[in-house]
Amino acid sequence: MTRDLNVAVDTVGVADATPDEKQPWAELGLKDDEYQRIREILGRRPTQSELAMYSIMWSEHCSYKSSRVHLRQFGQKNPKTPRLLAGIGENAGVVAIDENIAVTFKVESHNHPSFVEPKQGAATGVGGIIRDIIAMGARPIAVMDSLRFGAIDHPDTARVLPGVVDGIGHYGNCVGLPNIGGETYFDPSYQGNPLVNALAVGVLPRARLQSMQASGTGNVVILLGAKTGLDGIGGVSVLGSASFSENAEDDARPAVQVGDPFTEKLLIEVCLELFDAGLVVGVQDLGGAGLTCALSETAAAGDGGMHVDLELVPLRAEGMEPHDILASESQERMLLIVDPAKAEEVLARSHRWGLLATAIGTVTGSGRLVVDFHGQTVVDVPPKSLADEGPVYHRPLAEPNDLGLISVDRAETLPRPATDEEIRQTVLDMAASPNLCDKSWITEQYDSSVFGNTVLATPHDAGVVRLDERTGVGIAISLDGNGRFARLDPYVGAQLSLAEAYRNVAVTGATPIAISDCLNFGSPEDPHVMWQFERAVTGIADGAQKLGIPVTGGNVSFYNQTGRDAIHPTPVLGVLGVIDDVARRIPLGLGKTGDTIALIGTTLDELSGSEWANVVHGHLGGVPPKVDLDHEMKLAELLARLAGTEQLAAAHDLSEGGLAQAMVEAICHSGLGAQILLPEGADPFTYLFSESSGRVLVVIPRGQELAVRTACEQRGLPITPLGVTDANTDGLHLRDHFDIGRAELEAAWKGRIGARLGE
Amino acid sequence: MARVVVDVMLKSEILDPQGEAVLGALPRLGVGDVASVRIGKRVEIEFDEHAQNIEEQSRVIADQLLANPVIENFTVSIEQGSTETGPVGAP
Numbered sequence: 065m066t067r068d069l070n071v072a073v074d075t076v077g078v079a080d081a082t083p084d085e086k087q088p089w090a091e092l093g094l095k096d097d098e099y100q101r102i103r104e105i106l107g108r109r110p111t112q113s114e115l116a117m118y119s120i121m122w123s124e125h126c127s128y129k130s131s132r133v134h135l136r137q138f139g140q141k142n143p144k145t146p147r148l149l150a151g152i153g154e155n156a157g158v159v160a161i162d163e164n165i166a167v168t169f170k171v172e173s174h175n176h177p178s179f180v181e182p183k184q185g186a187a188t189g190v191g192g193i194i195r196d197i198i199a200m201g202a203r204p205i206a207v208m209d210s211l212r213f214g215a216i217d218h219p220d221t222a223r224v225l226p227g228v229v230d231g232i233g234h235y236g237n238c239v240g241l242p243n244i245g246g247e248t249y250f251d252p253s254y255q256g257n258p259l260v261n262a263l264a265v266g267v268l269p270r271a272r273l274q275s276m277q278a279s280g281t282g283n284v285v286i287l288l289g290a291k292t293g294l295d296g297i298g299g300v301s302v303l304g305s306a307s308f309s310e311n312a313e314d315d316a317r318p319a320v321q322v323g324d325p326f327t328e329k330l331l332i333e334v335c336l337e338l339f340d341a342g343l344v345v346g347v348q349d350l351g352g353a354g355l356t357c358a359l360s361e362t363a364a365a366g367d368g369g370m371h372v373d374l375e376l377v378p379l380r381a382e383g384m385e386p387h388d389i390l391a392s393e394s395q396e397r398m399l400l401i402v403d404p405a406k407a408e409e410v411l412a413r414s415h416r417w418g419l420l421a422t423a424i425g426t427v428t429g430s431g432r433l434v435v436d437f438h439g440q441t442v443v444d445v446p447p448k449s450l451a452d453e454g455p456v457y458h459r460p461l462a463e464p465n466d467l468g469l470i471s472v473d474r475a476e477t478l479p480r481p482a483t484d485e486e487i488r489q490t491v492l493d494m495a496a497s498p499n500l501c502d503k504s505w506i507t508e509q510y511d512s513s514v515f516g517n518t519v520l521a522t523p524h525d526a527g528v529v530r531l532d533e534r535t536g537v538g539i540a541i542s543l544d545g546n547g548r549f550a551r552l553d554p555y556v557g558a559q560l561s562l563a564e565a566y567r568n569v570a571v572t573g574a575t576p577i578a579i580s581d582c583l584n585f586g587s588p589e590d591p592h593v594m595w596q597f598e599r600a601v602t603g604i605a606d607g608a609q610k611l612g613i614p615v616t617g618g619n620v621s622f623y624n625q626t627g628r629d630a631i632h633p634t635p636v637l638g639v640l641g642v643i644d645d646v647a648r649r650i651p652l653g654l655g656k657t658g659d660t661i662a663l664i665g666t667t668l669d670e671l672s673g674s675e676w677a678n679v680v681h682g683h684l685g686g687v688p689p690k691v692d693l694d695h696e697m698k699l700a701e702l703l704a705r706l707a708g709t710e711q712l713a714a715a716h717d718l719s720e721g722g723l724a725q726a727m728v729e730a731i732c733h734s735g736l737g738a739q740i741l742l743p744e745g746a747d748p749f750t751y752l753f754s755e756s757s758g759r760v761l762v763v764i765p766r767g768q769e770l771a772v773r774t775a776c777e778q779r780g781l782p783i784t785p786l787g788v789t790d791a792n793t794d795g796l797h798l799r800d801h802f803d804i805g806r807a808e809l810e811a812a813w814k815g816r817i818g819a820r821l822g823e
Numbered sequence: 824m825a826r827v828v829v830d831v832m833l834k835s836e837i838l839d840p841q842g843e844a845v846l847g848a849l850p851r852l853g854v855g856d857v858a859s860v861r862i863g864k865r866v867e868i869e870f871d872e873h874a875q876n877i878e879e880q881s882r883v884i885a886d887q888l889l890a891n892p893v894i895e896n897f898t899v900s901i902e903q904g905s906t907e908t909g910p911v912g913a914p
Contacts, residue, residue: 181893294836320894322833324840381836394838418847 073386074112075440083109092119098455105449113435113442116387117450120353121360124622127454130588131620134598137605142614147577149273150616155199155349156266157616158273159578161642165531166273167539168200169265171210171582171638173621178260181320182227186260187235188323191395193264194239195328195349198335198398201274202266205515206529207236209246209262210543210582210636211506214255216498216820221250224258225821232262233509238325239332242518243510244527246543250498253547256626261582261636263543267531272339276348277401278366278427283345284407285359285372285425288414289331289397292355293380296321296393323395327419331396334417338400343410346401356390356450358399360433363447366401369432370447372425386437401427461598462591470552473685475677476669480749487749488802490680492812494753495728497679500721501816502732519646523733525568525717530646538646542568542639545584546720547632548673549688554596557673558603558635559691563757564719565639566611570700571715571760573650573707574641579608581618581637586630588622596633604635610693613639648707653734654789655713655763661738662785663723664699664776665759667751674755675720695758698779703760711772714763724752726761727796731806732813737793740786741800748801763789825870826902827881831890832863864889877901 089099102110102118149166150158156170174189197204209232213221236243338344348358363370374386402410414421435443481487494500512521520528526542544565550557569576586593608615624631671677672686706712718726731738742751764772776783795806833839842860849857866889870877881899890897
């Protein structure tokens with residue numbers, strides 16, 4: 065499509081000739097000194113297109129300017145492991161499974177778009193993380209999500225939650241990826257700032273690992289996938305405001321994108337075909353910041369420069385200016401760097417799949433990223449200045465003033481249920497509470513088994529997927545966060561989430577090997593938030609070092625804040641593990657009649673930050689439970705061993721809601737009953753509701769009790785027999801205290817989400 | 824009785840995967856000269872004879888239920904036979 069150049073394009077020549085022209089750098093979010101630095105780098109004022117590119121690439125989202133100084137800890141403390149094939153800085157971390165195959169996984173936030181337009185925001189969040197996986201050379205095989213909303217009975221939650229769930233289900237189901245797990249929490253601190261964190265995982269032959277480098281002078285730059293439209297341009301539109309007001313249509317340019325999962329499916333297939341045929345030198349997905357980010361990152365990672373003719377980009381909207389094209393966040397696009405001798409074949413193969421593919425430029429040896437528009441140069445910059453040399457801030461840190469007061473306001477001093485009847489009612493009230501109740505209203509909207517490789521999915525502790533039918537090797541992934549604990553102590557809270565994700569992977573019998581994280585915080589300009597961030601990052605980096613598994617990548621989401629009220633600091637941790645034979649995974653449940661139910665780990669009087677304090681008292685104070693990562697490592701090693709020898713019938717991590725909730729879930733899931741006798745001298749309330757870390761409920765098949773006990777004792781892990789599984793017991797029988805029949809348990813636990821949302 | 828027609832269309836900048844799919848299928852019918860297809864929805868509402876403030880009520884229905892104003896536009900038109908005249912155009 066040709067167009068008349070009726071609007072004067074702001075070229076490099078024009079910029080040279082008009083050095084004093086006023087530019088809307090402040091409206092684009094740049095600071096005075098940042099704008100001056102751009103002028104220094106270029107030796108002139110930036111063109112409109114260059115200004116758009118710098119404002120995007122130097123934004124918090126792309127440059128990590130507030131977080132970078134802290135994130136360095138991951139690189140410094142990460143344990144060295146031969147498994148790590150690609151780490152932080154790549155599109156997603158890649159870890160080796162064996163000598164032939166590797167997996168790549170990453171978790172990323174799409175919080176703000178999901179608040180504005182829940183369905184499309186969440187859907188494009190899933191689409192974006194899938195493209196990161198493709199860009200590493202992998203076939204995406206599963207997705208997960210970690211969701212946080214405001215109070216369940218707040219009217220806006222009824223708008224946001226169903227939309228988000230619809231969007232995740234729509235996109236994932238259409239692309240044909242199983243959703244194998246995740247978490248959903250409600251807390252008033254997320255009112256107005258819901259968190260939508262999506263994780264994707266993919267598998268690749270190790271030889272197919274791709275790079276984002278645009279190297280090799282003369283290589284062709286190809287844009288693959290959907291057309292480029294005006295969606296998601298947001299702030300950059302101030303640049304075109306003069307011409308924009310002439311537009312007859314009064315549509316405001318939405319900062320929302322609509323994705324097309326069927327195009328994404330084609331992208332997966334085309335890219336994998338091209339990778340397998342050895343036709344691609346470098347690849348980068350187009351996500352936030354669109355072409356701007358993809359061009360500058362590939363050029364910066366390469367060794368030369370790049371020349372792009374922007375008018376060649378296939379457009380969906382009329383009258384798009386160069387800065388619009390560069391900033392567009394249209395979905396389902398990838399950038400490929402291809403040997404010129406193979407370019408024809410790449411285009412032909414893409415077209416055969418029905419996808420647009422267009423050569424838009426070449427790799428040059430100039431060391432500059434040059435963008436022309438109808439023969440006029442609109443961008444001429446050193447690519448590293450965009451991608452790697454953005455501003456770095458050492459923002460001030462200050463411990464929140466209220467933390468001292470909060471830490472002495474311990475939940476352990478709150479009034480507790482005294483009688484058996486009161487404790488019994490507390491079990492039911494907790495099971496029915498928003499954070500602990502059955503989430504199948506959400507998860508049944510997702511396809512969890514497409515591909516036929518899903519071994520475990522929600523409600524199991526971790527999702528387990530088979531990678532190879534012949535060997536049975538598979539992976540387990542869990543995604544966990546706890547903003548309440550992190551609010552009380554971000555260092556310990558982050559480690560508790562890490563420990564929980566690690567343990568959730570371990571209870572399936574898998575061995576944890578890698579971490580991905582999504583760090584959701586308030587405004588970095590608030591020293592209290594920045595302090596929380598620094599503590600959480602340090603906690604994760606120290607935890608990864610201790611556990612001996614690397615942080616392979618992730619994402620930071622700041623500004624989750626309304627006015628002065630920031631969300632609870634919410635680091636969400638994804639842990640990936642490997643299991644040699646998925647046939648030997650350990651499920652959730654109660655095994656079969658006569659099996660022994662036991663608890664591994666120690667129960668202390670730890671209630672601060674617990675769900676009990678939240679549900680019963682609306683209380684958040686004290687110090688969170690202690691973390692013992694040595695203990696977690698021993699526990700994981702034990703569980704992997706017992707899975708391999710098939711000496712456990714079931715296992716379940718104890719987390720929010722403690723032992724009581726773990727029993728409710730195991731009973732409801734298994735269809736069997738449990739006869740439980742608490743250890744002599746144990747306080748029933750504490751034993752049932754404490755949230756002490758490092759505990760796992762295990763079910764031991766008849767005849768294996770001694771072997772399991774010995775294995776625990778050899779590792780110094782305390783194990784306490786609690787009772788037996790019994791098909792003839794109706795629900796939970798807590799000897800000397802109370803009974804709760806299955807019907808009553810299920811009535812409390814099930815059907816709550818839909819009912820609370822008025823559906 | 825008043826009959827109101829609400830037309831809901833995706834805003835022009837928003838990708839319409841359904842329209843793109845139809846556009847992609849047209850060559851198979853031998854139709855090769857179509858540049859763009861956009862698909863929306865038409866909703867017909869019949870008010871009973873006692874209805875007041877039909878236009879206002881129709882707008883509320885369209886804005887809060889039928890359309891998603893973040894990504895869609897709508898037009899409300901009141902058809903003949905009603906006491907009010909239409910069409911009344913975009914918001």
